[in-house]
Structure formats: C-alpha cells, structure tokens
Amino acid sequence: xQPFDGAPPPQMPPPPEAPDWxxxxxxSPILNSLSSSLRFWPVLLVAVVNQGGALLxxxxxxxxxxxxxxxxxxYLRFDYRMAGTxxxxxxxxxxxxxxxxxxxxVQQVSRNEKLRHRLFGVAELSVEVAGAGxxxxxxLSVVNTAEAERIRVRLQxxxxxxxxAPPEPDHIVYRQPxxxxxxxxxxxxxLFTIPAVGAGLGALSDAIDLERAWGWLPEGGQLWFxxxxxxxxxxxxxxxNLARFYDMRLMQADADLRLDYGLLTRHxxxxxxxxxxxxxxxxxxxxxxxxxxxxxVHNASSAGEATASHLPAIPRFDRDALLDRxxxxxxVEAEVSGHPPAALRRSLxxxxxxxxAVTLAIWAxxxxxxxxxxxxxxxxxAALGARAWRVLGHGETTDVVVSRRGAIRxxxxxxxxxxxxxxxxxxxxxxxxxxxxxxRIQVAQPLGNVxxxxxxxxxxxxxxxxxxxxxxxxxx
Amino acid sequence: xxxxxxxxxxxxxxEALAGSGFTLAIGVxxxxxxxxxxxxxxxxxxxxxxxxxxxxxxxxxxRYRYWRYGMGADTLVLEYGVWTHRQSMTPYFRVQNxxxxxxxxxxxxxxKRLTIRTASAFTDATIPxxxxxxxxxxxxLILERAGRDAAV
Numbered sequence: 001x002q003p004f005d006g007a008p009p010p011q012m013p014p015p016p017e018a019p020d021w022x023x024x025x026x027x028s029p030i031l032n033s034l035s036s037s038l039r040f041w042p043v044l045l046v047a048v049v050n051q052g053g054a055l056l057x058x059x060x061x062x063x064x065x066x067x068x069x070x071x072x073x074x075y076l077r078f079d080y081r082m083a084g085t086x087x088x089x090x091x092x093x094x095x096x097x098x099x100x101x102x103x104x105x106v107q108q109v110s111r112n113e114k115l116r117h118r119l120f121g122v123a124e125l126s127v128e129v130a131g132a133g134x135x136x137x138x139x140l141s142v143v144n145t146a147e148a149e150r151i152r153v154r155l156q157x158x159x160x161x162x163x164x165a166p167p168e169p170d171h172i173v174y175r176q177p178x179x180x181x182x183x184x185x186x187x188x189x190x191l192f193t194i195p196a197v198g199a200g201l202g203a204l205s206d207a208i209d210l211e212r213a214w215g216w217l218p219e220g221g222q223l224w225f226x227x228x229x230x231x232x233x234x235x236x237x238x239x240x241n242l243a244r245f246y247d248m249r250l251m252q253a254d255a256d257l258r259l260d261y262g263l264l265t266r267h268x269x270x271x272x273x274x275x276x277x278x279x280x281x282x283x284x285x286x287x288x289x290x291x292x293x294x295x296x297v298h299n300a301s302s303a304g305e306a307t308a309s310h311l312p313a314i315p316r317f318d319r320d321a322l323l324d325r326x327x328x329x330x331x332v333e334a335e336v337s338g339h340p341p342a343a344l345r346r347s348l349x350x351x352x353x354x355x356x357a358v359t360l361a362i363w364a365x366x367x368x369x370x371x372x373x374x375x376x377x378x379x380x381x382a383a384l385g386a387r388a389w390r391v392l393g394h395g396e397t398t399d400v401v402v403s404r405r406g407a408i409r410x411x412x413x414x415x416x417x418x419x420x421x422x423x424x425x426x427x428x429x430x431x432x433x434x435x436x437x438x439x440r441i442q443v444a445q446p447l448g449n450v451x452x453x454x455x456x457x458x459x460x461x462x463x464x465x466x467x468x469x470x471x472x473x474x475x476x
Numbered sequence: 477x478x479x480x481x482x483x484x485x486x487x488x489x490x491e492a493l494a495g496s497g498f499t500l501a502i503g504v505x506x507x508x509x510x511x512x513x514x515x516x517x518x519x520x521x522x523x524x525x526x527x528x529x530x531x532x533x534x535x536x537x538x539r540y541r542y543w544r545y546g547m548g549a550d551t552l553v554l555e556y557g558v559w560t561h562r563q564s565m566t567p568y569f570r571v572q573n574x575x576x577x578x579x580x581x582x583x584x585x586x587x588k589r590l591t592i593r594t595a596s597a598f599t600d601a602t603i604p605x606x607x608x609x610x611x612x613x614x615x616x617l618i619l620e621r622a623g624r625d626a627a628v
Contacts, residue, residue: 130595300595421566421570421594421595421596421599422564422565422566422567422570422594422596422599422600422601423564423565424562424563424564424565424600425562425563425564426557426560426561426562426563427560427561428559428560428561429559429560432561440598440600442594442596442598442599442600443595443596444594444595444596445595445596445597448596448597448598449596449598461563464563464565465565467565468550468551468565468566468567469550469551469567
C-alpha cells in the first residue's frame with residue numbers, strides 16, 4: 001500500500017552539514033614524530049661514529065619520546081572543518097590560532113603520499129594561498145585518503161561559481177614519457193653524484209682509518225673500489241631522480257589542472273588554471289643531451305613547493321603541445337625576437353671582464369708570465385657572451401609576455417599579462433649610452449621578478465606602459 | 477610628475493654625514509694603530525677622507541633632482557636614480573596595502589615615507605620625503621583607487 005494515497009513520499013530535507021570539528025588521523029602523532037626525529041640525524045650519526053652503543057640507545061629513545069609527546073599535544077589541539085565555502089583550522093598548544101581559508105583564495109592544493117603514509121592509507125594535504133611565506137597556509141598532516149579527497153572536492157566545488165555546468169570527468173592531457181625521464185635522470189645525476197661521493201669519502205676518511213680499512217683490498221684495488229662506488233652512486237642518483245618524477249601525468253580536472261607523479265612518494269597537485277601566473281622553461285646541458293626541456297608552472301602559492309609543479313623532462317618535440325595546453329595559442333619561438341646589436345657589446349663585456357680581471361689579479365700578484373695563459377679563457381668567454389646575446393629576446397601576444405635569456409642554460413619565462421603586479425624600467429649609465437634598458441616585470445611570489453635585459457630603451461618604456469595600463473580593467 | 481619635498485635633502489644630508497662619519501671613525505682607528513712614515517700617505521688619506529664626506533653630500537642634490545612621482549589615472553609612476561635611472565609603474569588595483577612610516581629624522585622635519593605593497597615582494601614603490609599631510613592624502617587616494625578587487 002502506498003502511503004498518503006499514492007502521493008509521492010515527502011522529500012526529506014538534506015541533513016544539515018555536520019558542524020563537528022574533525023581531528024587528524026590517529027596515526028598522525030606517530031608519523032609526524034618519526035619525521036621530526038629524523039631531523040636529529042646529525043646527533044645520531046655522531047653517536048654511531050663514536051660507537052656509543054648505550055648512549056645511542058638513550059639518545060634515540062629520548063628524541064623519539066620528546067617528539068612523540070610534542071606531536072600528541074599538537075594532535076589534541078588541532079582540528080578543522082569545512083563551513084560552507086571556507087576551510088577553518090584551529091591549532092596551537094600554547095598560542096591558539098584559528099585560520100580561515102576561503103576557497104576562492106586557494107592557489108594550490110597538494111596531496112602527498114609518502115611510503116609510510118601509504119602503509120596506513122593516509123595522506124598529507126596542503127592548502128596554499130598567495131603570500132611570501134615558505135609554509136603552506138594549511139597543512140593537514142595526516143588524514144585518511146578518502147577524507148583528503150573529500151576536502152579537495154569540497155574546495156574545488158566551492159570555487160566553481162553557482163549555476164555553472166557540472167564538473168567534467170578528469171582526463172589526461174599529457175603524460176611524461178618514462179624514456180625521456182630516464183634519459184634526463186641519467187644525464188642529470190653526475191652533476192650531484194660526483195661531488196656527493198667525493199664529500200662522502202672525505203667525511204669517511206676523517207672518521208675512520210682508510211689505510212687500515214682498505215688493507216683487505218689487493219694492490220690497485222682501491223681504484224676499482226672508488227670506480228665502483230662512483231658507479232653505484234650514479235645508479236642510485238638516477239634511480240632517485242626516476243622515482244621522484246615517475247609516471248608524471250597532467251590532467252584536466254574541470255577548470256583545474258592536476259599533476260600526479262612519484263613512485264615512492266606520490267604527489268597530487270591541484271592547480272586552478274586561472275591562478276597560473278607564469279611558466280618557466282629551462283633547457284640545461286643535461287636537457288640538451290637527453291632531448292628534454294624542464295617546465296615549471298608558477299602560481300602565487302606561498303609554500304616552498306617550487307619543485308612540486310615542475311615537469312623536469314618534457315621531450316622537446318612535445319613542448320609546444322604542452323605549452324598550448326597550459327597557455328592556449330602560445331608559440332614561444334614565433335613570438336620571441338632578438339635584441340639590438342648594441343646589446344652584443346654589453347654581453348661580450350659582461351662575460352669577458354671577470355676572466356680579464358682574474359688574469360690581471362693573478363699576474364699582478366705573482367708577476368708570473370704563466371698567469372697570462374688564463375687569457376686563453378677569453379675566447380670561450382667571448383663565445384658564451386655572443387651566444388647569450390643570440391638567445392636574448394622577448395616577445396608578446398595578447399595574453400602573455402615572453403622573456404628568453406641564457407648562455408649555458410636557456411631560460412624562457414612566459415608571463416600572463418593579467419597577472420603582472422608592477423613593472424619597472426632600469427637603465428644604468430652604460431645602458432643609457434647605447435639606448436638600452438632592462439625591463440623588470442614583477443609577479444606574485446614565489447617567482448617574484450622576471451627581467452628582460454638590454455632591450456631597446458624606447459621599446460622597454462612602451463611595453464612597461466602597456467603592461468601597467470592594459471590590465472587596469474581588472475584581473476581576469 | 478611632481479618632485480618630492482625639498483626638506484628631504486636635509487634628511488639625506490644628515491644620513492649621509494652619519495654614514496661618512498662611521499666610515500671615517502673606522503679609518504681613524506685603523507690609522508691610530510698604524511704609523512704614518514711618509515707625508516704623501518697622510519695627504520692621500522686626508523684627501524680620501526674629504527672625498528668620503530663630500531661625495532655623498534654632493535650626490536644628495538643630484539638624487540633629489542632626479543626624484544619624481546606621478547599619480548596617473550590607473551598607475552603610480554616613480555622616477556629616480558642618479559647612476560641607474562629607474563622608472564617604476566604600479567597599477568592601483570594591484571595594491572595589497574599602503575604603509576606610511578616616519579623615522580625620528582622625518583618626524584623632526586615633518587616628512588613621511590609612503591610604501592605600496594603588492595603580491596610581489598619585488599615591487600618598487602616607496603616614495604620618500606613626502607610632506608606629512610601630503611602622504612596621508614596620497615594614502616587615501618591610492619586606497620580609493622585600489623578598489624576592492626582580488627589583487628592576485
């Protein structure tokens with residue numbers, strides 16, 4: 001029998017949003033205390049090197065217990081809730097702090113799942129707003145993965161304007177090929193492996209008697225041992241680089257971009273498209289060898305996650321397609337034009353005078369003719385100066401300004417005009433003589449400042465005026 | 477474009493004198509511990525001391541002559557610098573906050589310093605040497621023109 005004579009059952013009003021404050025996951029104090037204990041690794045290293053068995057145990061236990069105590073107190077005094085379109089967080093043991101983050105001010109939401117987090121099915125969620133600090137505005141360390149996803153979706157929904165179309169399903173717009181990542185990792189690793197192995201062996205030789213320790217090696221074996229250690233370091237560094245950026249995917253999630261990457265620590269980064277301030281493309285010598293270019297997406301987030309929105313190894317043939325996804329219609333090469341010949345002279349002087357000065361100082365100090373041989377370095381320095389001038393350039397479209405510079409590592413910045421905070425034209429005496437000037441474009445932190453060096457002075461003033469006046473309509 | 481208040485020259489002269497005095501004091505202490513064997517060394521050092529004092533004083537006039545600021549309809553424009561000329565433009569709608577500050581010397585001279593802050597720490601928008609009343613007027617005008625938009 002139908003209740004109410006066949007009338008449809010009364011619709012129950014949706015339950016009001018639970019106003020309850022929520023706590024972090026129960027494992028938070030344990031995981032966080034382990035993390036903070038690891039900061040004391042130099043103390044532990046000293047204890048191990050000095051073979052202090054009992055002392056080591058006491059130090060380790062003391063550090064762990066102290067960290068756990070602090071973390072339990074912080075856990076008990078930390079709670080949060082979503083109230084409408086706002087995330088509210090209360091924290092602080094001695095000094096209480098309530099932080100309110102409106103969803104429409106969010107610059108970036110990042111979710112990190114380190115290996116230890118994945119064991120417990122939890123994640124670290126950082127919500128970042130604009131600012132010059134180095135810490136995220138809100139860090140939930142840690143919540144379970146379902147809760148992290150719920151907060152992310154709530155913040156995303158809150159940003160969407162009322163009456164707009166429902167969100168489209170996420171889809172991959174770009175996947176970084178693992179082959180190019182591997183090549184990049186191989187060519188990048190020697191840069192820091194060789195100094196690291198050297199420093200490690202130096203530290204080891206201070207701590208132990210190398211002569212005695214190497215006694216078991218056959219004649220000439222030390223060289224092989226060093227070569228093997230270097231090779232092992234190289235493989236380890238390559239593996240670390242590979243694991244860090246493994247399986248990188250750029251996804252379109254409604255109006256936002258999402259970046260997923262990492263093998264052991266899995267990162268997920270939400271980048272609201274309209275918050276993107278600039279893109280920076282870097283072509284390093286390692287990138288030239290591996291045929292890749294690094295792309296960093298800059299927004300105005302306050303946290304020190306500069307590497308988080310970095311795609312390190314984009315194959316050069318994929319670059320334009322990816323840029324078109326990030327800034328539709330941009331063709332970097334087509335937009336950029338070179339700087340006046342007067343800038344060549346400045347570039348040559350800028351690269352050669354340090355060599356000349358060092359040579360002169362050495363020659364004056366030692367009166368040694370051989371010191372003059374350093375002048376041979378003037379040739380390569382001049383070649384680099386000439387290349388720096390050839391690379392130097394700038395350009396613009398309706399929406400962006402492009403600045404390109406570099407001699408060894410090419411650096412191209414694509415700045416959205418609508419995000420320019422202020423501009424300044426700077427010209428020193430030498431530049432004024434050649435009718436040159438440097439245009440400085442200021443955008444929100446952390447990128448801060450982009451310089452277009454040695455452009456025509458009249459062009460610099462003209463571009464500065466347009467950049468500061470064109471946007472007066474209002475930010476887009 | 478307008479010049480800043482001429483009283484700022486007195487402020488800069490006193491600041492420059494304090495800086496020169498500090499440098500000279502260190503130099504004198506160093507000299508007292510060494511012995512001057514030749515006359516020309518002493519003459520050279522006296523000349524250097526005079527340059528340390530007179531140089532910054534001469535620069536004050538030039539520095540003042542090059543300082544200009546202008547309140548455009550949409551942008552605050554500053555021009556300054558002797559060796560390196562700078563022209564900075566800051567749209568009002570990018571303003572996050574406006575600071576007006578006054579040090580002891582400025583208080584004595586009746587001057588104030590106005591700083592505009594945007595979301596970029598590199599924004600170059602500080603006007604020194606403003607008459608106190610003028611600084612307050614500028615502050616209100618900039619805030620009025622800044623409006624209430626999201627500036628980032």
